[in-house]
Amino acid sequence: MINIAVAQSGGPTCAINASLLGVFREALREPSIDAIFGSINGIEGIIENHLVDLKSMLLSDDDMELLRQTPSTVLGSCRYKLPDRHEDDSTYVKIAETLRQRNIGAFFYIGGNDSQDTVDKLSAYFTEVGLDVKTIGIPKTIDNDLCVTDHTPGFGSAAKYVATTMHEITRDSIVYSIPSVTIVEIMGRHAGWLTASSAVLHSMGETAPHLVYVPEADFTIDGFISDVRQEMSKHKAVIVAVSEGIPVPEGVQSGLVDQFGHKYLSGIGKYLENTVRREIGCKVRSIELNVMQRCSSHLCSRTDIDEAERVAEAAVRCALSGETGKCMVFRRVADKPYTVVIETADASQVANKEKFLPASFINPAGNNITNAALDYFLPLMQGELSLIMEHGIPKHFAIHESVLK
Amino acid sequence: MINIAVAQSGGPTCAINASLLGVFREALREPSIDAIFGSINGIEGIIENHLVDLKSMLLSDDDMELLRQTPSTVLGSCRYKLPDRHEDDSTYVKIAETLRQRNIGAFFYIGGNDSQDTVDKLSAYFTEVGLDVKTIGIPKTIDNDLCVTDHTPGFGSAAKYVATTMHEITRDSIVYSIPSVTIVEIMGRHAGWLTASSAVLHSMGETAPHLVYVPEADFTIDGFISDVRQEMSKHKAVIVAVSEGIPVPEGVQSGLVDQFGHKYLSGIGKYLENTVRREIGCKVRSIELNVMQRCSSHLCSRTDIDEAERVAEAAVRCALSGETGKCMVFRRVADKPYTVVIETADASQVANKEKFLPASFINPAGNNITNAALDYFLPLMQGELSLIMEHGIPKHFAIHESVLK
Numbered sequence: 001m002i003n004i005a006v007a008q009s010g011g012p013t014c015a016i017n018a019s020l021l022g023v024f025r026e027a028l029r030e031p032s033i034d035a036i037f038g039s040i041n042g043i044e045g046i047i048e049n050h051l052v053d054l055k056s057m058l059l060s061d062d063d064m065e066l067l068r069q070t071p072s073t074v075l076g077s078c079r080y081k082l083p084d085r086h087e088d089d090s091t092y093v094k095i096a097e098t099l100r101q102r103n104i105g106a107f108f109y110i111g112g113n114d115s116q117d118t119v120d121k122l123s124a125y126f127t128e129v130g131l132d133v134k135t136i137g138i139p140k141t142i143d144n145d146l147c148v149t150d151h152t153p154g155f156g157s158a159a160k161y162v163a164t165t166m167h168e169i170t171r172d173s174i175v176y177s178i179p180s181v182t183i184v185e186i187m188g189r190h191a192g193w194l195t196a197s198s199a200v201l202h203s204m205g206e207t208a209p210h211l212v213y214v215p216e217a218d219f220t221i222d223g224f225i226s227d228v229r230q231e232m233s234k235h236k237a238v239i240v241a242v243s244e245g246i247p248v249p250e251g252v253q254s255g256l257v258d259q260f261g262h263k264y265l266s267g268i269g270k271y272l273e274n275t276v277r278r279e280i281g282c283k284v285r286s287i288e289l290n291v292m293q294r295c296s297s298h299l300c301s302r303t304d305i306d307e308a309e310r311v312a313e314a315a316v317r318c319a320l321s322g323e324t325g326k327c328m329v330f331r332r333v334a335d336k337p338y339t340v341v342i343e344t345a346d347a348s349q350v351a352n353k354e355k356f357l358p359a360s361f362i363n364p365a366g367n368n369i370t371n372a373a374l375d376y377f378l379p380l381m382q383g384e385l386s387l388i389m390e391h392g393i394p395k396h397f398a399i400h401e402s403v404l405k
Numbered sequence: 406m407i408n409i410a411v412a413q414s415g416g417p418t419c420a421i422n423a424s425l426l427g428v429f430r431e432a433l434r435e436p437s438i439d440a441i442f443g444s445i446n447g448i449e450g451i452i453e454n455h456l457v458d459l460k461s462m463l464l465s466d467d468d469m470e471l472l473r474q475t476p477s478t479v480l481g482s483c484r485y486k487l488p489d490r491h492e493d494d495s496t497y498v499k500i501a502e503t504l505r506q507r508n509i510g511a512f513f514y515i516g517g518n519d520s521q522d523t524v525d526k527l528s529a530y531f532t533e534v535g536l537d538v539k540t541i542g543i544p545k546t547i548d549n550d551l552c553v554t555d556h557t558p559g560f561g562s563a564a565k566y567v568a569t570t571m572h573e574i575t576r577d578s579i580v581y582s583i584p585s586v587t588i589v590e591i592m593g594r595h596a597g598w599l600t601a602s603s604a605v606l607h608s609m610g611e612t613a614p615h616l617v618y619v620p621e622a623d624f625t626i627d628g629f630i631s632d633v634r635q636e637m638s639k640h641k642a643v644i645v646a647v648s649e650g651i652p653v654p655e656g657v658q659s660g661l662v663d664q665f666g667h668k669y670l671s672g673i674g675k676y677l678e679n680t681v682r683r684e685i686g687c688k689v690r691s692i693e694l695n696v697m698q699r700c701s702s703h704l705c706s707r708t709d710i711d712e713a714e715r716v717a718e719a720a721v722r723c724a725l726s727g728e729t730g731k732c733m734v735f736r737r738v739a740d741k742p743y744t745v746v747i748e749t750a751d752a753s754q755v756a757n758k759e760k761f762l763p764a765s766f767i768n769p770a771g772n773n774i775t776n777a778a779l780d781y782f783l784p785l786m787q788g789e790l791s792l793i794m795e796h797g798i799p800k801h802f803a804i805h806e807s808v809l810k
Contacts, residue, residue, distance in 0.1 A: 076580050076581070077580040078581065079581070160797055168477075168700040174806060177481065298573070378796055381796075392605075
């Protein structure tokens with residue numbers, strides 16, 4: 001009999017608790033697993049021996065159903081990068097102490113490419129010191145920028161929210177008789193997957209988004225203003241999707257100070273809004289989808305949530321079969337009908353790397369998304385959960401905030 | 406046999422198309438009504454004789470179901486205030502020409518207090534010139550600030566979106582181990598109804614929102630910073646709800662210029678974010694719910710949508726019974742079980758006035774909402790629509806954009 005531990009890391013998504021549920025449920029089914037520990041605040045909980053007993057928290061099927069529909073990371077999160085153990089192994093020693101003390105034989109880390117770096121480093125260390133703790137990474141990120149895997153849990157739900165909201169914003173923007181420009185800023189510092197996914201509206205006969213700017217394409221302010229003018233000649237209400245991370249030459253965050261002389265932070269959307277107002281002078285609005293795009297679980301993709309749970313269940317089986325230092329990945333077999341298989345990759349292949357939109361997804365002008373991309377995006381956004389409501393509001397599962405401190 | 410016309414005005418909501426549907430369906434059932442015209446861009450369509458034949462557009466039950474779940478105003482909107490007819494009656498003359506030419510015997514105007522002003526002025530004019538066109542107002546606004554009526558169609562859906570999103574933001578905000586402040590800016594220039602509705606989360610056992618600031622209460626920056634510090638001593642992640650229209654003494658929009666020397670517009674949320682960063686120095690984020698709070702029909706309140714349709718049906722019956730210059734209103738009979746009746750008020754009682762949060766809804770410190778308010782808010786947010794989806798995205802009914810030009 002072994003105990004296991006699971007932790008959640010990086011930015012919240014709608015699917016990361018479904019992966020926690022997948023680990024928990026599969027572990028419950030495994031007679032060789034005894035206690036199931038949740039580590040508070042990612043790997044920090046293992047370092048500080050701050051673990052909770054998940055069996056005493058998730059007491060009923062109702063608890064589990066609630067956990068599945070709860071956004072963000074119920075165990076808290078962290079942005080912690082392990083140091084090189086050859087330079088400083090003190091953190092590794094602490095981790096090993098916790099794992100030994102708790103008789104933990106497998107550790108599951110749900111996270112992005114930083115977390116896969118942790119999986120890679122820990123598994124190498126455990127092998128070196130002869131500690132038998134299987135270490136498996138479970139992918140998640142709304143950014144969809146992990147290598148090897150076809151896509152990442154959390155992305156499909158974020159994409160469904162972004163496309164649905166863009167659709168609604170399109171309805172909202174067209175009502176007045178004067179021309180207007182609406183700029184929607186979407187997460188993605190280096191990769192434009194989520195911004196590009198808004199183009200699925202084209203499959204519904206919508207002309208919006210009329211312009212889509214992603215970090216993978218060149219961007220100039222002159223080109224942007226020229227693009228907007230051209231779309232305004234065709235459409236009364238022009239809708240622009242833009243990744244937060246598009247490369248703006250002069251620097252968006254510079255040059256703005258408040259009345260106290262302090263730097264005034266704001267995003268690319270606000271910057272482009274001000275640019276359109278100055279250069280074109282029409283009605284213009286910018287909208288930042290902000291954290292809603294990663295936490296709006298009331299509109300998650302059932303495909304995404306189901307896959308997040310399945311890939312986590314597979315991680316438990318993978319550890320029990322003796323593998324370690326692996327990251328679970330999806331391989332897409334077909335778009336129609338959508339078919340994926342779950343496989344493993346070395347965590348080192350996924351760690352610290354980013355996957356970018358293929359050139360075939362971006363139009364030659366670099367200001368929109370091709371139809372070829374839609375077959376990739378659409379299957380990930382299908383289906384809805386049947387939500388448990390309380391007082392008309394989707395109910396959540398939460399640990400008391402004092403436990404998270 | 407008469408023809409009728411219907412128009413939509415003011416800011417979009419999730420329920421204004423349901424009211425259009427209510428007028429349409431009730432008119433279909435009335436043998437004394439022939440053509441049903443939709444006026445493009447509110448009263449502007451009547452002035453310019455720009456009408457569409459709704460029977461040729463809404464051809465099937467499917468079309469009608471789609472219309473019901475479509476946000477915003479499918480006929481376009483306007484922000485047009487009629488001049489005083491004693492000073493300039495040329496617009497009135499144009500309106501009368503259109504109505505006579507189209508043989509229109511009843512006009513329905515779905516909108517806020519500006520639209521009720523139009524209803525009041527037109528009915529007085531028609532009486533004066535002996536034109537038999539019954540003119541009835543149908544209330545709508547997410548702001549919930551119309552007088553006489555218990556609440557307004559559009560508000561319940563916006564409130565459901567705001568509370569649900571605030572709930573999700575609460576989950577998102579608590580994940581990291583460092584203290585943080587999250588400020589959520591909510592629409593409401595003069596009245597705090599929508600901001601206050603986020604406090605329904607307290608009925609679910611949530612401590613968030615920890616602070617709620619509405620225009621009806623006094624606000625000072627010093628008091629705000631003191632409130633935030635106090636909440637930070639109790640909670641790791643402090644969540645603040647703030648109305649866009651809270652009175653900030655020094656003026657939010659002043660003092661900010663971009664690198665070109667142009668005024669840089671932003672809202673109260675961003676302003677308070679910068680203030681917290683400067684005064685407290687902790688992690689802080691502001692989130693503007695922007696147009697999503699008025700157009701996120703994927704999460705509308707079934708109670709709200711049903712009432713929007715019913716009140717519009719009643720408007721048609723009201724006109725046929727010979728009334729004019731009226732605005733339809735709700736009178737609440739009971740909170741539990743929630744019971745409302747539909748009545749009429751003189752449009753002049755609703756026009757150009759605003760209804761504010763009662764003092765009993767605001768706590769003595771002026772920084773949160775009382776439990777007494779929750780019984781008012783909760784019934785308006787109950788139930789969901791079963792949405793028609795296409796490619797995983799809620800489908801909309803839309804008129805071709807060229808018609809709206």
